[in-house]
Amino acid sequence: MKHIKRRERESSEIRRKIIEAARSLFLNQGYAEVSMRKIADQIEYSPTTIYHYFANKEAIVRELLIEGNSMFLQTLQQRAEEAQAAGLNALDVLKTVSDAYVRFGTANPEYYNILFISNLESVSLISLIDSGRFKGFELLESGLKAAMNDGSITQGDERLIATSVWSMLHGLTSLLLNFDFPTAKSNDELISFTIDTFFRGVSR
Amino acid sequence: MKHIKRRERESSEIRRKIIEAARSLFLNQGYAEVSMRKIADQIEYSPTTIYHYFANKEAIVRELLIEGNSMFLQTLQQRAEEAQAAGLNALDVLKTVSDAYVRFGTANPEYYNILFISNLESVSLISLIDSGRFKGFELLESGLKAAMNDGSITQGDERLIATSVWSMLHGLTSLLLNFDFPTAKSNDELISFTIDTFFRGVSR
Amino acid sequence: MKHIKRRERESSEIRRKIIEAARSLFLNQGYAEVSMRKIADQIEYSPTTIYHYFANKEAIVRELLIEGNSMFLQTLQQRAEEAQAAGLNALDVLKTVSDAYVRFGTANPEYYNILFISNLESVSLISLIDSGRFKGFELLESGLKAAMNDGSITQGDERLIATSVWSMLHGLTSLLLNFDFPTAKSNDELISFTIDTFFRGVSR
Amino acid sequence: MKHIKRRERESSEIRRKIIEAARSLFLNQGYAEVSMRKIADQIEYSPTTIYHYFANKEAIVRELLIEGNSMFLQTLQQRAEEAQAAGLNALDVLKTVSDAYVRFGTANPEYYNILFISNLESVSLISLIDSGRFKGFELLESGLKAAMNDGSITQGDERLIATSVWSMLHGLTSLLLNFDFPTAKSNDELISFTIDTFFRGVSR
DNA sequence: TATGAATGAGGGTTCATTCAT
DNA sequence: CATGAATGAACCCTCATTCAT
CATH class of the missing domain: 1.10.10.60 (Homeodomain-like)
Known part of the structure; x- marks a missing residue:
């Protein structure tokens, strides 16, 4: 019942x-x-x-957070699979996922902000540890490992590199969300330039 | 009164x-x-x-914002001058300034957060347009131009590149402020790795 | 319905x-x-x-009150009858009932509290006048009369004495319910000491 | 300041x-x-x-509780001193204090109820342990000890007896407060009868 | 029979702010 | 210069209860 x-x-x-x-x-x-x-x-x-x-106000945010997180992750995974299915090499898969990250964030500001702004004790705890904000992170780590293995990027501590990539992506997203840059065109340029530049920096 | x-x-x-x-x-x-x-x-x-x-609560934040902005800028400029005085090349000056950006942000979270989080209508408006959050940006742009001129980085749209650098720096700072990473040591590593990687990506 | x-x-x-x-x-x-x-x-x-x-919240309490009252009365009557059947003299029957009063109260705090705490207008009214909280009182009165008749206690206004006994019993119960006294043993001691002392005061 | x-x-x-x-x-x-x-x-x-x-609702009750407690204690002490000054023997002093207890309670129902009903965690704790609800109790104990010493009451565990006396007094007060007894005259009778009876029970 | 939906009233509490002094 | 006094508005939340189904 x-x-x-x-x-x-x-x-x-x-x-x-x-x-x-x-x-x-x-x-x-x-x-x-x-x-x-x-x-x-x-x-x-x-x-x-x-x-x-x-039950209370927090429960609403928690729901939004979970929903947003799940959508976010799903989007990233889907893009990763598509890219692999299309035969892209590990580095290009990484770039695709990175692009997807920023695009999801800018396209769904309501979710992205909730995901990162939540100072809510319980929400933060759950989300950070539990609800898989780090699953996206794992996706990143494994992508990096694959790229190291096929030789397209330099060897290194994948946890460190993943965090570094995440920094860059979060910075991009955050800036795009919070500041009005002139045109959409320049947004695209900014995204691809930043991602490309970063990965060129770790490429062989 | x-x-x-x-x-x-x-x-x-x-x-x-x-x-x-x-x-x-x-x-x-x-x-x-x-x-x-x-x-x-x-x-x-x-x-x-x-x-x-x-006059009211907002006026206090506005003041803090202005104060923080001024300190921020001063710090960056000082570090840039020191680096130049020490004879560093344009690229290394850029890296030094970048490093200073992240360090200021993490060392002064109260300012950095106010600078970026402010949802305050008037504050945001004023600050963005007026109070020169972009002066830091100009510093970046001119640093990049110098590095292009001395050939240490590739030619390109310096506005775009500056924005890109800023994204990366903001992402780093933001993540370091909002998440507890294991050790201070790994923070240092993360900062220098990210900055180095990015600039390697635009280096010749 | x-x-x-x-x-x-x-x-x-x-x-x-x-x-x-x-x-x-x-x-x-x-x-x-x-x-x-x-x-x-x-x-x-x-x-x-x-x-x-x-019909509403109060109706529930009213029911509990009636139920509790009936159980209370029944318990007291049963103990009185048992004591009489066992051939105890009138004074000892009184003591037995007194003991039973306190024990019922401490063993069934939910009822005892409802019985005495109810600030509910209608409940109080009904209960006091109607629902026979005084039937227990009558039991006491008749027990006292019997003890006067067989000469084990001094003659006197049985209504007054009954009220006095009731005071003592209620005080004992109430204190035992609301304060944590050290050990169960001392509770037993306190009960029997108080009852004995009181009845010694009215004994011949 | x-x-x-x-x-x-x-x-x-x-x-x-x-x-x-x-x-x-x-x-x-x-x-x-x-x-x-x-x-x-x-x-x-x-x-x-x-x-x-x-600061909050509880603070108001706490104040009332402290105020009430202090008045209560003061009244009891004063009556005890008066009785002693009047040359009453230890037993009569005890009776006087007992009488004063019930009279304070019935004359100040607002305080007496707060003193005993407070289910408030912090209030109860403070009051019970700290704020001296037991100082009245100590007064009782020392009165009993004195009466034992001068031989007017039987020897015994003064803690137990004090608790017993307290029970009786609380019961009396509580009943008088919560039920309407016919006349004021009968109230006086009830009080003195109950107190006399009890102390006769512990007298030599 | 039992329930889901819905609400107005009220609970304790905190807020930014005003005003007379 | 600094404040004590005071408030209306709003906060999150719980309540007993009604009504259509």
């Missing part, structure tokens, strides 16, 4: 509305500035109603 | 205390979590007193 | 569950801290369901 | 009003039913104002 209850509630339309409202509000105003009332107002329900679907 | 000269007010000791308390609180708790009362408590004055020195 | 006979509803299993959950919750958390939702959660039904069986 | 601030605030008239309003509300409605808003309404100030004088 409980399962039915839960499933029904999880697929509820209102639940969806709440999540969507929250996503857009969190994006535009930040976690602290978003109140349950604001979410309620946006979906035109009473604040109390929200508590039928989520 | 009327018969006090502006200079006097600005150099007041209490004003200093407010700024310092705010800086440390913003750092530890984030903008949204810091209240006027908390600042007042910390400096052991009444909340009202703060309003003698600042 | 209409086509169900009252008896059926009253003997429903869910009804029982509600009462039991409420009893234990009231005990552990106090009336004000217990919510319909908490009761519902405990029995794994929806809050709404409770309203099929009870 | 801080001391002045504090002293001024502690002697503030509004603070007094808050305490008085709270005292009467707590008495009539119980801790849980009393809200900051209700207190505020009663004194015709905004709820926020209360927070200028008390």
Whole structure:
């Protein structure tokens, strides 16, 4: 009985509305500035109603975080597989994934920001350790290892290099999200130039 | 308030205390979590007193932003001059400045975060356009131009490259600030590895 | 609700569950801290369901009060009868009942507290006048009369003496319930000492 | 400077009003039913104002508790001293103090209830251990010891006897507070009868 | 029968801010 | 110059309860 209850509630339309409202509000105003009332107002329900679907404010962000993380990871993995299927070499696969990282972040600012801004104790803990923010990291590490093995990049500590790559990608994404650069064209250029430059730096 | 000269007010000791308390609180708790009362408590004055020195909460952040920006720029410029005085070539000067960027950011998280996190309408606007966050950028651009001229890096659009460098540096700083990496030693490694890698990518 | 006979509803299993959950919750958390939702959660039904069986929160307490009162009375009567059957004299019967009073109270804190703490207007009114909290009192009065008649205690206003005994017993119970006294052994000692002392005071 | 601030605030008239309003509300409605808003309404100030004088709701009860406790103790001590000064023997002093206990409780129901009902973690802890609810108890113990020494009551474990006396007194007070007994006259009778009876039970 | 949906009222509390002194 | 007093608005959240199904 409980399962039915839960499933029904999880697929509820209102639940969806709440999540969507929250996503857009969190994006535009930040976690602290978003109140349950604001979410309620946006979906035109009473604040109390929200508590039928989520235990508290944090639960909403947690859901968004998990959702965002899962989408993020899925996107990266898919792009990686496509690239491999297309016969790209390890280095080009890495570049493709890197590109996908930045593009996901800039295309889904609401998720990317939640993913990285969350100061929420429980959320951070869960997410960081548990919910696989590092699975994307592992993808990176294994990609690097493959590229080292096929000789396209120099040998080295793959954990260090992966962190370094991540820094670059996060910086790119973050800047693109937070500053208005002139044109979309220059964004593309910036992304590919930065990625190319970095990987040229570790290439043989 | 009327018969006090502006200079006097600005150099007041209490004003200093407010700024310092705010800086440390913003750092530890984030903008949204810091209240006027908390600042007042910390400096052991009444909340009202703060309003003698600042029109409102935002004015405090604005001041911090300006202060932080100025310190940031000064630090970068100083390091650049030192490096030039020491006879380093253009590329090494660039690397030195880059290193200084990350180190300032990680050593002064209170400023760096305010500089970049500010969702404050007026602050962001002012800061970006007005208060010269781009002066640091110009430093970068001119450094790159010099390196192109002396042939240590490849020719290219210096605006694009500067943005790219900035991305990398911001990503590094941001990650170092927001995640706990194992040891300080690995931080140093990460910084120099990333910077070296990037510049190797644009080197001849 | 209409086509169900009252008896059926009253003997429903869910009804029982509600009462039991409420009893234990009231005990552990106090009336004000217990919510319909908490009761519902405990029995794994929806809050709404409770309203099929009870008009409101107060009705639940009222029921508990009546139930507790009946159990209390029954226990006291049974002990009195047992004591008489065992051939104890009137004074010893009184002591036995007194002992039973305190033991019931400490063994069933959930009932005892509801019986005496209820600030609920309607509950208090009903209970005091209606629901026979005084039947226990009558038991006491008749026991005292018997002891006066057989000469084991001094003559006197039995209503006054009964109230006095009740005070003592309530005080004992209340203290034992609300304060943690060192050991169970000392509890027994305290009970028998107090009862003995009091009755020695009215003995011939 | 801080001391002045504090002293001024502690002697503030509004603070007094808050305490008085709270005292009467707590008495009539119980801790849980009393809200900051209700207190505020009663004194015709905004709820926020209360927070200028008390950190939170609990702090108000704590103050009442301490105040009540101190008054209670003082009353008992004073009566004990008076009795001794009047040349009463140890047993009569004990009876006088006992009488004073019940009379204080019934005359100050708001304090007595707070003193004994407080389920508040911190309040209970402090009060029970710290704030001297047991100082009254010590008074009792030393009174008993004196009476044992002068031979007016039987030898025995004074801790046990004191607890027993306390039970009786608390029971009396509690019943008198919670139930409406017919007349004031019978209250007096009940009190003296109960106390006399008990002490006759431990007399030689 | 039992429930999911929904809410208005109210809970304690914190906030930035104003104003008279 | 600094403050104490005061507040309205908002915060997250829980409550008992109703109603249609």
